[in-house]
Amino acid sequence: LAVDVSAVPAGPSTRRARLRLSAALWRRPWLKAVGLLSPPLAAFLLVYVGALVVLFISSFWTVDSFTGKLVHHWTLSNYRQILDTGEPYLRIAARTIGIAAAVTVTDAILAFPLGYFMARIAGGRVRALLFVMVLLPLWASYLVRIYAWRTMLAHDGAINWTLNGLGLPDQNIADTNWAMWIVFSYVWLPFMVLPVYAALERIPDSYIEASADMGARAFRRFRTIILPLALPGVIAGSIFTFSLTLGDYITPRLVGGPSSSFIGNVVYSFIGINANIPFAAAFAVIPVVIMGVYLTVARRMGAFEAL
Amino acid sequence: METRGARIGLTLWTILVILFLWVPLVVIVLYAFNSSTIQSWPIPSWTFHWFTVTWHDPDARSAFELSLKVGAVTTAIALVLGSMAAFAIARFRFFGRESVSFLLILPIALPGIITGMALNSFYVFAGLSLSWWTIVIGHATFCVVVVYNNVLARLRRTSGSLLEASMDLGADGWQTFRFVTWPVLSTALVAGGLLAFALSFDEVIVTTFTAGAQVTLPIFILDNLERGQQLPVINVVAFVVIVLTVIPVLFAQRLMRDTGILRRGAAAAVTSK
Secondary structure, rough: OOOOOOHOOOHHHHHEEEEHHHHHHHOOOOHHHHHHEEEEEEHHHHHHHHHHHHHHOOHHHHHHOOOOEEOOOOOOHHHHHHHHHOOOOHHHHHHHHHHHHHHHHHHHHHHHHHHHHHHOOOHHHHHHHHHHHHHHHHOOOOHHHHHHHHHHHHHOOHHHHHHHHHOOOOOOOOOOOHHHHHHHHHHHHHHHHHHHHHHHHHHOOOHHHHHHOOOHHHHHHHHHHHHHHHHHHHHHHHHHHHHHOOOOHHHHHHEEEEEEOOOHHHHHHHHHOOOOOHHHHHHHHHHHHHHHHHHHHHHHHHOOOHH | OOHHHHHHHHHHHHHHHHOOOOHHHHHHHOOEOOOOOOOOOOOOEEEHHHHHHOOOOOHHHHHHHHHHHHHHHHHHHHHHHHHHHHHHHHHOOOOOOOHHHHHHHHHHHOOOHHHHHHHHHHHHHHHOOOOOHHHHHHHHHHHHHHHHHHHHHHHHHOOOOOHHHHHHHHOOOOHHHHHHHHHHHHHHHHHHHHHHHHHHHHHHHHHHHHOOOOOOOHHHHHHHHOOOHHHHHHHHHHHHHHHHHHHHHHHHHHHOOOOOHHHHHHHHHHHHH
């Protein structure tokens, strides 16, 4: 049979010991589970979760402006500064959240018909081809894709060349919020297509046939059967598009122009140049809280099964 | 089920969205062959010159080597930790089992700046100075989940009774692993490893928080893009990065597509008789 025992060059005594060990582990599955799980969990809890907790705690500390040292004294001053309307931070947070929402809606609109075509119209080969054509751009270097748009949106780039060819005037989209909207929508689109496609593919044909038999027309079938059943897929995709936009700071730097800071840009600058980790941590709490609420709602709506 | 009009509309929409996804990639790949140092469109004339220049560029080369090194070590760590966690979750029922998945997914579900910042403050807190190892730790944190997902998916499709049968036939734990578990898992591990490598090779946000003076390939691209320097070299690097991330993903895709491992195993057992 498949198990070739003779291939194991082990004496009878070591072999007996190994069998006894295997049997002992088999009888005490918890021992095996602990052994398997503790290295990855310990690494995660120590490095990652521990760091998140320290970060959160440090958001209630301050930095001595004179010495640049951390002051371990509980205060809400970082949060007060963020919420102060005289400071730019609320506006930056609003810009970040607004663009993240716009990108999510755009991607849902772009992805849904494509997912529908892949799941319910395309045949096996076309479907496999489309799947690869959506998957590859997802992996083809994020930075390079942003760079591609930077060259295309430039004044003498491919977009203006195309517009001129169609007899339209030049557009100066480069270094604007519009550019960020386009680039973010482009970069995260595959993250929306894949779960939407998976959700649509899971809808049994018989549901749609049954509703047609009972006299529902195309629009009604779409609204009462397809849309509700595909919604978890859309929400699953929106977790990615929203969260990834919320935490990005590279796209604003490369295509957003001077007055396009995101939460991430501020956080980055306070870690690096200005070295005020407590303030950076406090500002970073905003996307974490938003994503916490978002994930909780998404879980309620069954989006985790569609991931 | 759909009307003719709906079908035509959906087909058109699909073509447009696929074009939207691919045109920028094609454009940037073409720029690698642009003879001019100015990035205008259409490309005036074509050359392979910049490939030679890039090949001899010491900065591009060392960035490339560092990215390969970081990617390889990250992949190794992710493979070990990811499959251990996947085994524990697939084979055992225990309190808090659901939260393990949630915990592992956290580094990619939370915005990249959070992961980067958390790791950065961990290093400061622990007194670790930034080196290529801190980049590896950062990358491993979010690559574990990729391997974990692939291995878990494969284990869920594999019946646990195979292991019991092997033990009943007198195999010990090692033999069971070597002759039953490994053949079932190997392609899932390779696929997970390739995806982890591609993810690490391309990562920039977490890297900016966890790298000291080290320059990975994405950091090299970012630095030069911001300063607007060496764009022809960057074009070639972009070309290479696209190729190097796409090929592993294509392989991984192929490996995970065959779900008939058990059937293939059964067929082999029958023919060997």
